[in-house]
Amino acid sequence: MPYRNTKYDPSWENDYKCLEPGTDEYTAKCKNCNKVFSVRNGGINQVKKHCKGEKHKLKSGEKNIDKSVPVTVEKDVNNNEIQLRQQEIVSKAEIIQALKVVASNYSFSSTCDDGERFKLMFPDSNIAKNYCQSRTKVNYVIKHGLSPYVKDLYVKDFNGKPFVFKFDESTTQQVKKQYDAYVQYWSTETDLVTSVYCGSIFVGHCLSKDLLHHFHTIGNEMSWEPDLLLQIGMDGPNVNLKFENDLCTQIDNNYGVSFLKLGSCGLHITHNGFRKGITEFGFDFETFVCDINYFF
Secondary structure (H helix, E strand, O other), X not given: XXXXXXXXXXXXXXXXXXXXXXXOOOEEEEOOOOEEEEOOOOOHHHHHHHHHOHHHHHHHHHHXXXXXXXXXXXXXXXXXXXXXXXXXXXXXXXXXXXHHHHHXXXXXHHHOOHHHHHHHHOOOOHHHHHOOOOHHHHHHHHHHHHHHHHHHHHHHHHOOOOEEEEEEEEEOOOOOEEEEEEEEEEEOOOOEEEEXXXXXXXXXXXXXXXXXXXXHHHHHHHOOOHHHEEEEEOOOOHHHXXXXXXXXXXXXXXXXXXXEOOOOOHHHHHHHHHHHHHHHHOOOHHHHHHHHHHHO
């Protein structure tokens, strides 16, 4: 029930330093707002109501500022830094999960329920609370964020080093020729021979001049120096052998050097020889191997 004829109580000033007696015993005055208001019907509740008002908060803030000291927003800056730091941590978690998708060959759609699952697993975690992943988002992060960054790291490590260039042409399910390019080189970062996927080009029937064009296209992306080429790894169609000869002539004319010609891929020869041997052997070797696998 509301109070009736409540008088101003000086003890209120202990909790509310801005108060002082008003024009009569039923009023109080706010020194910050320079405003007199009645306490007759509410007493201390009317004091609290006044102090919660936006005008009082604004005036109280102005009173507490020393005009001779420059105004700073350190508190807001700190809050922004905390929020930014939290966003960075959440983004880091999303990036780590995107890397897991790549490393384990997961589908993009497999990440759709990650956020809800993490919230159930870690209900007290702000990271899990703000984590958000989807098929389109993880695709964008990998394609436009991680892929260019990782490629730049490899290009910086690769530049200026002798290398082996490898390429392969295969027919996709859409009956298109896919040209896949790789380089191998000695990495100073890992002290190991490193194999790097450079990219793929969808092509039709290729002639030697087309293969030369693809070589230089990949070279521009990797920023390599053709005179550092050590060898070409490829399978054995005649068009590939002509490309090797044409490239060797081109590099010799431009740089006065050449590269090793060690022939086409030995695995193709080994595979075809093994297949021919099994056929001549006259034994169902494939079934035999499958039986051994299931037996043991």
